[in-house]
Amino acid sequence: MAKIITLFRLLPKKHQILLGILSLVAFIILIFPTEEASAFRQTPPATTNVRYDVPLAFRTPEAPNTVESSESGAVEESEAAAEAITSEITEETQQSLEPQSDVQPDTMAELEHFDIKKGDTLAAVFSRAQLTAREVYDITQLPLAKKNLIKIMPGEEIVIGKNADGSLQQLRYQIDAISTLLIKQHGDGYQATVIDKDVENRQQFARAEIKSNFWNAGIDAGLTPAQIMQLATIFGWDVDFALDIREGDSFALIYEQEYADGEFLRNGNILAAEFINQGQHYTAVRYTDGNYYSADGHSMHKAFLRSPVDFKYVSSNFNPKRLHPVTGLVRPHRGVDYVAAIGTPIKAAGDGKVIEASYNQYNGNYVFIKHNETYTTKYLHLNKRKVKRGDTVKQGQIIGTLGRTGRVTGAHLHYEFIVNGVHRNPRTVDLPKALPIASKEKAAFTALSHQLMAKLAQNQQVRIAKQ
Ligand SMILES: [Zn+2]
Structure with missing residues (x-):
């Protein structure tokens, strides 16, 4: 510090002032993060499509988050394999940015993070955290702690907060993406609770035109390998994905995403999809029975798969x-x-x-x-x-x-x-007709189908208008 001050003195006066102001601004920014900045840390931007699952063996996904608008209105002719878009369903964007639960750090105690390493025992972690024998005993007597702390795995962490006198004030352990074990000082002893995040389902829209192959188009649309395979399975009775996919084919879908306290958790079911293969238009809607039907209510499941090879x-x-x-x-x-x-x-x-x-x-x-x-x-x-x-x-x-x-x-x-x-020709032969949905389900299915297909169409129009 002394060196810095000496250096500072050597600078011309103007620079001293400027540097002083800059330091002050930087200091203020550091101390008081803006509302936006702190919200960002907890909530990924709404349009970010999470692509954790993509194996490196496949082409690296590099999907645009938003569609660039080009003045000519023409679809970009870039090298990018597919014109692909994902976006959150427009009407679903209302989200509470700050559903603050008890899990958020409180300011009373300085929290220390203890990583669980390979071969670690709970006792070893507690010893690193310098808990007293008494504290360890009290904690391990709590049923919720007993039940959950035996599950600790390498790569996880235990978060410890202590009072000024060094005694244990709280302990946290994130059991899974949704639940956290919280042990807090309570009177003479400790109290354990499991806090669950709010899980919220959002709907996501994705579409892509196939330029090189179906897989790449799926990746460009922000889909995970599992979702790409699921899409191929849904349409696998109608389309031979091995041999019949052509440049210019396209697909669009609406799928669920689960968010826990505003943070992306995982992808859910494909709710509705359409596939245009060589000019033929196929649709699929997921009904409450977990099965897929065409928009007009015929089972996607048919007597024959179009292709015997994935x-x-x-x-x-x-x-x-x-x-x-x-x-x-x-x-x-x-x-x-x-x-x-x-x-x-x-x-x-x-x-x-x-x-x-x-x-x-x-x-x-x-x-x-x-x-x-x-x-x-x-x-x-x-x-x-x-x-x-x-x-x-x-x-x-x-x-x-x-x-x-x-x-x-x-x-x-x-x-x-x-x-x-x-x-x-197995790829063109007329196959036995698909079964219609049970007549007692027909009305409910039709309502759902109309709603989802309208949403699919609307999202596609929004996309086209933006281009
Ligand atoms: Zn042959």
Whole structure:
């Protein structure tokens, strides 16, 4: 400090004054954080889309929080793979910024944080915190403390506040994202309570146009991998995400997000979604039974999956004119080929019975499933068969793994869809009609569907208007 003062004296007078004022301002800012600054620490900005779950193996998400408005009104033609937007549903933005609970530090005691390390015991943490044997005894006698403090894990912390005389005034332990254990001095002893944050559901809107592939568009829209897979599952009976996605396809959705005391906690269910695939418009609404129905009330769940392979495994999403790996011709044969790594799980497209599960030199390992009198599906060149002839299989059940057995040059699944003995293109064939929602649920569903689809449309219009 003395050195700084000496230095200060060496400065010209004008600079001394200026520096003095600046220091004073900085001091005031440090001491009195503005309302805004303190609120910010507790509450993430409303439009920030949290993307914790994105594995590094995938493209790093770099979604814009807001849409840049361009004067020409044209969609930006940047290198960015997708024009993607997320925003909180406009009418849901009212939020209390300061639902201050007891968990907020109080000013009475200086709080010290003790990190729980690998191999730590509660006794070791207490000893680092220099609690007396008496205090430790009193605390561990409290049922709530006993129950929750045995759960301490490395990476967590115990927060201790002491009185001026060094005696324990309070102890806090965050049990999970919502609950905190608070032990406070009370008369001669201590009292334990568990304080829960207010959990609030908000609705989030996201949309994206597909420019490179579905996965990247999902990441750009701010979705987590789990949400991207969920979206593909919801529409997986209508759209073959492995082979049918094209540039220009788009999707939009409304999903729930849970906030605890204004802080993002986790993503919830997708409430409504629409998907435009090669000009075809698909909609889905989540009903109170947890199932998804099209906006007009037909189950999304259908007799056949469009693809027996999850899209995330299939390599060539954007090559509609793929050559057959053996003949080098464009789709000359009676099935569809899915090119993916050996070992990729293959799913039964529908419920049925295994009528063949064997090996020959042409098909390699193969499985045929008869679904009913009308429909049969065939799966060829498998690396391994996971079912036997005579087995009953459920839709989505893994029946084998993708391989390169039989007459092939590269690993792929050859998939055939046979309707009344005739080979049909599984991706375009008309599949059995989806079941409508139960008639007694129809009115309630329709009301919900109208509301959510209107919200979806409204949010998209807001976005388009902003561009
Ligand atoms: Zn083939």
